[in-house]
Amino acid sequence: MNLLKRLFIVALSVASFTSCDLNELVATKPTKQQMQGTWVLTKATDSQGTDITQKLSFPVTAIQLTDDNGMVGTMAPMFTYLVYGGSKWSEAAGKMDQLFDYVNMRFNTGEFFVADGQVDNFTVEAKLQATAIAGGGALTDILKIFGVNTSFLQQVIYHKFMNVAVFFDGKDTMIWEFDQQTDAVYNYKNSVGEMVPWTGWSTASFQKCRFVFARKTLKLEDIVRNANQRY
Template sequence: MITCRRFTALFLLLFSFTFYSCMEEETPTKVLMQGTWELTEATDENGADIKSTVAFPVSAIQLTDDNGMLGTQGPMFTYVVYGGSKWINASAKIKQSFDYANFRFNTGEFFVEGGTPDRFTVEAKLQATAAVGGLVDILTIFGVGNGWLQQVVYHKFIDVKVTFPTVEKSKERNIMIWELDDLTTAAYNYKDAQGNIVLWQGWPVDKFTKGKFTFTKRIKGLNEIVQENI
């Protein structure tokens, strides 16, 4: 009788453990995305390595629970939007316009639905952060018409794929991959004197560079990451 009771108790314990394990909810995508991330790999749609091209001197972002994005992502998004055809000519001006050495970072936002979706929206506020040089100088090099020259342009990418591959025998999600693929679309805007959103047509929205961007989570802050790479 005692043996039977012990067996029953053990069975119930195992059943409860299995039941609650199955009921355990997955971590929401937005929560997984939060933190400080450093770009460790980047390839275009043909598989060519572009990491060294888009890192000035390092691409790092901080994603917060209020949908904020802060970091050194300016050159990366500049490349994604305008491509590499005039990159050599523009790179010197880009280095001059983004003053990351003095911790003057770019901003932006990201938006994710609740639950565990594998697509999200990211909007990069492209604006020169240095006292000398401006976004207009960069846009001029790429051939943007005079009627569309702005000091601030918001570049939004919708349906960017996001995944968090796990290392074997580990539950840590310290790798985040963004993919701009055939399902990704773009929208570019600026704001008028009253802060109203206005469609910006200075560059075709279907000409952005598709690719894969792999980020590794860091415990260090943005300032420390930049200092180590100057």
């Protein structure tokens, strides 16, 4: 065997070892650490397996998950669909750009919570609130479309989902599943900032969906800016 072939085999062996070693290293990371970073929704499906990705992107669904349990991004349409369903989605979708001013980087926020170590579920809470400047629209506009009773209208609602399945396909693909094992709690805050149960919508009627995210190295703002330029 000549020297060139030997060098090629050694290089290939080192590359294979490094790849396997990296995958093993990623697999042993705590789940919360694996979840941290910037992600873009690449595929969303409902309980029937129907692709609903384009329904949720205005123009892109991107999130950033931080080490202090923070969540920020353009995920409000995704959570709106998750909570209220698609029966009047076409009408509601026409309001999204008015309510959520992602063009000017006015993002929505939330939190996520994960147990220590490697786990297969987590809790996520989305703060659903219009981000447009005054006059651009209010959350109540969407709630009215879906038929929420006027006595339950709020400007901000916290939608919390517990026991959401989470798993990974390599280090750059993350999958969330909201299924029969998932529980939901909806709240708003009173005048002194205390959480109060919001009963304007059934917590049992949320959509059973699967969301696939791809890890991105770009900043959240750059991802949204690029998507808006193509929109």
